Amino acid sequence: MNRFFNLLLFFTCFIAFSQPQSPSEFLPNYGKQVTYYHQVEAYFEQLVQNSDWIKHQKYGETTQERSLNAYYISTPDNLKNLEEIRKNHLYEIGLYPTKSNAKSKTIVWLSFNVHGNEIGAIESALSVAYELVNPNNKDTKKWLEDIVVILDPCLNPDGFSRYANWLRDVSGKKTHPGVSDREHMEPWPGGRQNHYVYDLNRDWAWQTQLETQLRMDLYHQWMPMVHADVHEMGYNEPYFFPPAAEPYHEQIAPFQRDFHKKIGEITSKKFDKEGWMYYSSERFDLFYPSYGDTYPCYNGAVGMTYEQGGIGAGRAVLLKNGEVLTLQDRIDHHTKAILTVVELANVQKDVLSKEFRAYFKDNRTKPKGKYQTYIVKNNPKIQELSVLLNRNRIESAFADETKKMSGYHYQSNKEKSFIIEPNDLIIKVDQPRSVLTQVLFEPHHKLTDSLSYDITAWSLPLAYGVESFAVKGNLPVKTKTKLNVIPTSKIANAYAYYIPWNNRSSARVLSLLHQENIKVRSARKEVYFGDLKIERGGLIVTKGDNSKVQNFEETIQNLIQEKYDYVALESGFASNGGDLGGENYPLLKAPKVLVLGGSGVSNIDFGQVWFFMDQVIEYPMSTVEIQHFNRVNLAEYNTLILPEGWYGFSENQKKNIDDFISKGGKVIAIGGAVGQFEDRPGYHLTKFATEEEKAEAQKYIEEQELLDRFLDFEGSERRSISGFIPGAIIENLIDASHPLTFGLGEKYFSLKTTDSNFKLLKGAQNVIYIPKNYQSFGFIGNKLKKSIEETVSFAVDYHGSGKVIYMIDNPLFRGFWENGNLLFSNALFLVE
Structure with missing residues (x-):
């Protein structure tokens, strides 16, 4: 009898031990202290080891070599048949050639912590996962019979780890709810962004970042029907859940709107029961295509944003209403809301399945957009455009x-x-990702409300600076899958090599040549060598300049092979325009680059410069934070980059920068950084070039102030946007003879995201500027629209032997403005 009792006790203990543990059972400080990333992974590993309702897939690594993880949660039978479920799901929407024997399942994707310092998101991922696999939760087990949940607990491990490690460092035994405690004052650059300080939540469509590229590869292998993106916002905010605010893009389908409404209704009842504060429909619209809610929507899913108050809250924080918001509160709110997503997906599974399939069929045969075919003229920049289309699985041909x-x-x-x-x-709308194609290529997007949360224009032909056309019909044209590229013939005895300056590959090649100490010239005028036309900006590498380079032909060809359109020249004698030894081909000086960062510099804008230098063109730079700027010997550099920021230089620091410029240095000032030179002696940056312009602007302000006396309070927010530009594309004229514009095309379309503007400057070169009666795409406030006529967007101001390049608009904005990448390359390499 004792043996039987002992055996029974052993099996009872074994079964108890093999049950998945809750987060608080596995992590003693769960809900009280931030969890380290390795602990998050360990927790999910024990779920996988102790439950057959969850399966793990590592889908890549971050820049800092942390794992990116997805967890599939469903019934054991569904998980055993996971690949067949996936194939059948894709077959039903026209993305897989053959049907499998698997039954249709609802695919729900849950994304947490795209912003690393929004820790309530990742912490709640543990709780959500546990409740889905918890053998005692009969509700979730029922839901999962017809649902496959794909749960990504942390889209941004590097940013999260940066924040979590810092919070652990500054945390004591006691919490410090007072808002002035250092626990609520995260240092620069913060943990919100990834390694390169990029905002991954705005990168879904552009896929500039490694984490996004890896995640989207998995996303497109699954194409979920529902996607929930879990965030936090300022800690004094309550909780936000759908429906989203206007503007909704016109491509948002009725069933997507309907699901938003239903999720709001069911979630509100659960929050009402708990007495939790919340709101919906007031912020977070569905328009800009590169968010974690809009991008899934444009791929047929119901995309949704969830926001819990919590950024800067640390472990606990005192709210304005006198309540203390704890980390556990944030976890509880998210867990309740996100489990409700899975619940409603189960209730709506038949509707979701039907509408999801119809979405892909109907949008191919009856597209909503004005145009059905887009034609991008052959241009070297379509190399990068093709990369973007492929990453988004948008079909194209030549x-x-x-x-x-x-x-x-x-x-x-x-x-x-x-x-x-x-x-x-050739890009046709008649393809599975018809809606996404139209959203990215349509020139004009209808705004149902001008109070938009983000930029309102992003047309790819203008972003890439490639001449393009749109045709209303499904254009019948014979196509091929690959470009006809004629390989450059190699010659045994080259006099020089010509590398066209026409895309980011040109800048990467020049970067490599400089790093290998190869002397390079740049054409300042158009020149003909027989039938070969050398364009402005074209790079020239001559044997005469590089006599010490061994095996010249082989060495140079290896360095420039990325540029398939390079040409070997057998002679420096031009047909017309100037021989290679003439004054039209100045030697380029290799930049020695210093970039300022630190408190006072926009972390995101710093990250855009860093990523461009380190990843796009792979060129070395030094970084110094502002608090250490006095220790820098500027004589060691010839190029100083000031990203967007609020610098507050001392007079002595300004003098050091003045001396650096006057002795031949180059400063590239972006956005707010240009203010360091405004109205200063020796520079020409001023708001108005004449007293008449200044007086006219002041008169307009005074007239508006008189009219505003009669306005009511209620409409003040909406009226305020009359002087606002959240992000619009604006036509600019260019000085095509200036090196800053080489390779850009006949015009430059700038993405303007601030109301900052300067009338055309006196005494400086207004290289790129907004003309009268300019074209624009997207929302511009009516008070601002007229005032930015004849204002400069990019200028060069000479001071002594050096110069300042004013970039009023940021050409590196989010990394997707490809013509902006080339413009910045011009400023860095070609403007001497």
């Missing part, structure tokens, strides 16, 4: 015939006749 057509011309914003030629890029 024309294989010549055809006369007429259609909408992006650059002139009007109908125009044109000729389709071989190697032009």
